[in-house]
Amino acid sequence: MTAKRDLTPDDIIAMDKFAALRDDKRRALLPVKQLRRIALGPWATLYFESWDTMWLQVHEMLLVEKGGAAQIADELAAYNPLVPKGGELVATLMFEIDDPDRRAKVLRSLGGVEEHLYIQVDDVKAYARPEQDVERTTADGKTSAVHFLHFDLDETAVAGFASAAPQALIGCDHANYAHMSVLSAASRLELAKDL
Numbered sequence: 001m002t003a004k005r006d007l008t009p010d011d012i013i014a015m016d017k018f019a020a021l022r023d024d025k026r027r028a029l030l031p032v033k034q035l036r037r038i039a040l041g042p043w044a045t046l047y048f049e050s051w052d053t054m055w056l057q058v059h060e061m062l063l064v065e066k067g068g069a070a071q072i073a074d075e076l077a078a079y080n081p082l083v084p085k086g087g088e089l090v091a092t093l094m095f096e097i098d099d100p101d102r103r104a105k106v107l108r109s110l111g112g113v114e115e116h117l118y119i120q121v122d123d124v125k126a127y128a129r130p131e132q133d134v135e136r137t138t139a140d141g142k143t144s145a146v147h148f149l150h151f152d153l154d155e156t157a158v159a160g161f162a163s164a165a166p167q168a169l170i171g172c173d174h175a176n177y178a179h180m181s182v183l184s185a186a187s188r189l190e191l192a193k194d195l
Contacts, residue, residue, distance in 0.1 A: 004086040004194070007055060007076055015066075018059045029056060035190040038091075038170055041179030043106060046091040046117075046149075046170060048191055049082045081131055082148060084194035087158060089119065091128075093147040103145065109176045111141035116174040117149060122166030124157045153195060162192040 013021075029052060036048040047053075058075045065071060084090045095110070097103035114130040114137070130136065131148035153161060160166045168188055171180035183191070 004084065005051070006080040006083055007051070007058060009072055009076070011055060012058065012062070012072055015059075015063055018063060022059075022063070025056060025059075029053065032190060035184075035187045038181055038183065038187065040117075040170055040172060040181050041177060043095050043097050044093060044172070044177070044179070045096055046093050048194070049084065049090045049092060050194060051083050054079045054083050087153060087195060089151040089153065089191055089194055091149045091151070093117065093149055095143075095145045097145075104142075107145060108140075108142045110143040110174060111137045113137075113143050113172065113174045113177060114147045114149065116177075117170070117172050119151045119153065119157070119161075119168065119170055121153070121157045121160040121168045124154065124160065126151050126153050126157055158195045161188060161195060164188075 018025075032050075033047070033053065036050070036053070038046045038048070040046060058079050061075050061079075062071055067074075082090050082092070093114070095103070095107060097106055114128060117128040118125050120126075128149035128151055131150070136144040136147050161168055164185060168183045169180050170183065172178060
C-alpha cells in the first residue's frame, strides 16, 4: 500500500543522495506510472498521482531548481494536495496537443471541462472535484491544458473498485469531449492502493 499521508520535510533526502538514486527510483516507478496513465479520447490523459509519484516530483524540483532547504516548504505546499489521502483518487489531467493552433481551438471549446470528468464503478458515478488553487477556465471559455482533480469515492465505489467484479471506467460528459475509457484490471489494482 502506498502512504496515505502528506509528505513532510523528514521524507526529503539530501540532493547528493537523491542524485545518486535518481535513475534507479525513476526506473522502478516507470511501470507503476504506466498503470496510472489513462488515455481519455484523442487528446486527454489522466496521470493518477500517489505518495510515491509526488515524492519523486518534489525531489526532481529540488534537484533542478537548487533552492535548498528554503525551497522544501514551497514544494511540499504545491504537491501535497496531489497526494491521495484514502477514499479518493487524485489525477493530473493534461490535454496533450502538439499543434499550437489546434490546441488553442480545442481548449477554447472545452470551458468548464473540469466539472465533467468522472469515475464510474458499476452504476456509482463520482464526479471530479477540481483543485481550487486557480481558476482553470477563463472568462472567455478557454480551459487550461492542465487540471488537478480529486475523485472522492464512497464506500460502495471503493469496495467495487478494489474488486474485479463491476466495470470501472473514467469518463467525460462535456458536450465537446464525450469520451470514456474502461480501466484495465492491472490499473484498477494499482489505483486501489490509494483508496
